[in-house]
Amino acid sequence: xxxxxxxxxxxxxxxxxxxxxxxxxxxxxxxxxxxxxxxxxxxxxxxxxxxxxxxxxxxxxxxxxxxxxxxxxxxxxxxxxxxxxxxxxxxxxxxxxxxxxxxxxxxxxxxxxxxxxxxxxxxxxxxxxxxxxxxxxxxxxxxxxxxxxxxxxxxxxxxxxxxxxxxxxxxxxxxxxxxxxxxxxxxxxxxxxxxxxxxxxxxxxxxxxxxxxxxxxxxxxxxxxxxxxxxxxxxxxxxxxxxxxxxxxxxxxxxxxxxxxxxxxxxxxxxxxxxxxxxxxxxxxxxxxxxxxxxxxxxxxxxxxxxxxxxxxxxxxxxxxxxxxxxxxxxxxxxxxxxxxxxxxxxxxxxxxxxxxx
Amino acid sequence: xxxxxxxxxxxxxxxxxxxxxxxxxxxxxxxxxxxxxxxxxxxxxxxxxxxxxxxxxxxxxxxxxxxxxxxxxxxxxxxxxxxxxxxxxxxxxxxxxxxxxxxxxxxxxxxxxxxxxxxxxxxxxxxxxxxxxxxxxxxxxxxxxxxxxxxxxxxxxxxxxxxxxxxxxxxxxxxxxxxxxxxxxxxxxxxxxxxxxxxxxxxxxxxxxxxxxxxxxxxxxxxxxxxxxxxxxxxxxxxxxxxxxxxxxxxxxxxx
Ligand SMILES: Nc1ncnc2c1ncn2[C@@H]1O[C@H](COP(=O)(O)OP(=O)(O)OP(=O)(O)O)[C@@H](O)[C@H]1O
Ligand SMILES: [Mg+2]
Numbered sequence: 001x002x003x004x005x006x007x008x009x010x011x012x013x014x015x016x017x018x019x020x021x022x023x024x025x026x027x028x029x030x031x032x033x034x035x036x037x038x039x040x041x042x043x044x045x046x047x048x049x050x051x052x053x054x055x056x057x058x059x060x061x062x063x064x065x066x067x068x069x070x071x072x073x074x075x076x077x078x079x080x081x082x083x084x085x086x087x088x089x090x091x092x093x094x095x096x097x098x099x100x101x102x103x104x105x106x107x108x109x110x111x112x113x114x115x116x117x118x119x120x121x122x123x124x125x126x127x128x129x130x131x132x133x134x135x136x137x138x139x140x141x142x143x144x145x146x147x148x149x150x151x152x153x154x155x156x157x158x159x160x161x162x163x164x165x166x167x168x169x170x171x172x173x174x175x176x177x178x179x180x181x182x183x184x185x186x187x188x189x190x191x192x193x194x195x196x197x198x199x200x201x202x203x204x205x206x207x208x209x210x211x212x213x214x215x216x217x218x219x220x221x222x223x224x225x226x227x228x229x230x231x232x233x234x235x236x237x238x239x240x241x242x243x244x245x246x247x248x249x250x251x252x253x254x255x256x257x258x259x260x261x262x263x264x265x266x267x268x269x270x271x272x273x274x275x276x277x278x279x280x281x282x283x284x285x286x287x288x289x290x291x292x293x294x295x296x297x298x299x300x301x302x303x304x305x306x307x308x309x310x311x312x313x314x315x316x317x318x319x320x321x322x323x324x325x326x327x328x329x330x331x332x333x334x335x336x337x338x339x340x341x342x343x344x345x346x347x348x349x350x351x352x353x354x355x356x357x358x
Numbered sequence: 359x360x361x362x363x364x365x366x367x368x369x370x371x372x373x374x375x376x377x378x379x380x381x382x383x384x385x386x387x388x389x390x391x392x393x394x395x396x397x398x399x400x401x402x403x404x405x406x407x408x409x410x411x412x413x414x415x416x417x418x419x420x421x422x423x424x425x426x427x428x429x430x431x432x433x434x435x436x437x438x439x440x441x442x443x444x445x446x447x448x449x450x451x452x453x454x455x456x457x458x459x460x461x462x463x464x465x466x467x468x469x470x471x472x473x474x475x476x477x478x479x480x481x482x483x484x485x486x487x488x489x490x491x492x493x494x495x496x497x498x499x500x501x502x503x504x505x506x507x508x509x510x511x512x513x514x515x516x517x518x519x520x521x522x523x524x525x526x527x528x529x530x531x532x533x534x535x536x537x538x539x540x541x542x543x544x545x546x547x548x549x550x551x552x553x554x555x556x557x558x559x560x561x562x563x564x565x566x567x568x569x570x571x572x573x574x575x576x577x578x579x580x581x582x583x584x585x586x587x588x589x590x591x592x593x594x595x596x597x598x599x600x601x602x603x604x605x606x607x608x609x610x611x612x613x614x
Contacts, residue, residue: 013487185474188474191483192475193458193486194469196451196455197462199448199455200451202448202450203450204446204447207448207522212435213431213459215431
């Protein structure tokens, strides 16, 4: 068991709370930096996708997990990022320009999509964003002169400072660097006034407003930042798959993205990364499991979606704190051994809340 | 200049006139209490001042500015803080974070600085923390500093809410039933704090309260409300012995 003695307010402002954390993050960094040496080509591809989905997951986590606004249309931001990147790269723009453009354009669309969030809540907001996602998909398919319609678009490889970024390793380091940068930027934001305002809106809009939080501005900002991150993810995704078409940005993808947040653990940045890793690895596990399943089950169509659905339900029912919550419990168990009590993480009933001022 | 004035405030919910032509003024530095039976419209007055509901009639003036028509967050920025009758805390955040949100109106850093957590942000955060620690000392909350709000006892939550309001460094503090649900000892603490807030910090307090002994003890003036209308105003003793107030609380003679 570790006791932290605090002797200075600065200690609470640090990203890493103690030496142990620094050590483990350093180990993680070394392992990840060395990946091109230990990972097979196949694993490298998985790592690319985990990085990309982590960035998207972080974006959605900011919106859903920290600001409490649901979105079932995030695949559309992914699409905005991907198509912007593809088109600008085709026009010969360098990557260091196309990526910010993809992020900015997504953010701008995010601001527009955030407008209903100023009036709608919960399920109604979910429906509004869902509708947006469907409309965006339709536009991609119909605006053939720009997007190539259903026949899709080829994406040129990344050009960085005049040189082509080729091979798995180069792209890997790019994704890794961006993922790490996004993690740090969000962690910074969440320990600053703006991040606290997000959390305030999530927990109680009325008292956030009474503390001087500008609800409209803050919610819009959250949508914009979330969309920007998703757009960055989309741009990287476009280069990774090198061919994009509308059916890669359907409602199902939006739901998959929300799954990242829920599986990972609503309200934690670690959760976004864990959730992303899980969602990439799960299909592989299913593929492996298929060999051991009876032919009737293994060959059944929709096996993967069924498993996804079941896992999602299982998490919501049994582990609402997600993978990160599960990890916290395991860690606490070890730290406190043999004194762990069963009810330690049980959620407390909250007191009656005022319904009148909603 | 007048410190605070409500003029002819009114709002109706459907057919119910929850507040009907209420006017009162606050002097800087006093404790002013609104009393009245359940459903009299006391909380609704707070919600009108906080611009949670738009007033149908009347206007609110604070330090020479008219609040009516502004957005709710502007009220806080101008220096009015409040607590809620049914505790509205940020449940999934720690006590410290809750109080820090109280500092929101004093923030001074831009988004890009926060994303990079520049030294300016670090300095600002330190200053905010020092301000919050003063509130923690004042309300003796040190023990709970790092606990999550969800799961803390009711009495503590009430104090945290008071702390969050104080962290905004308001000029006017609205307290909605600060003693409801507290035991006698906690009520006594609350009375001390209210006196300290008025005398020590020089903050004007507008309070809604049912506990008459607390009202007697801390209030300079009292306003009695019934069915949305003012029925009496004056010193605590005057209002308590006012026939209309007694009638409102005990029911009219014909009914009895
Ligand atoms: N949002 C609302 N919609 C409809 N009616 C409301 C609303 N808010 C308040 N009311 C009504 O207005 C009247 C005054 O309510 P208010 O909450 O101000 O009473 P109160 O004086 O604070 O009572 P209590 O002592 O029980 O807290 C009540 O009849 C209540 O039902
Ligand atoms: Mg009330």
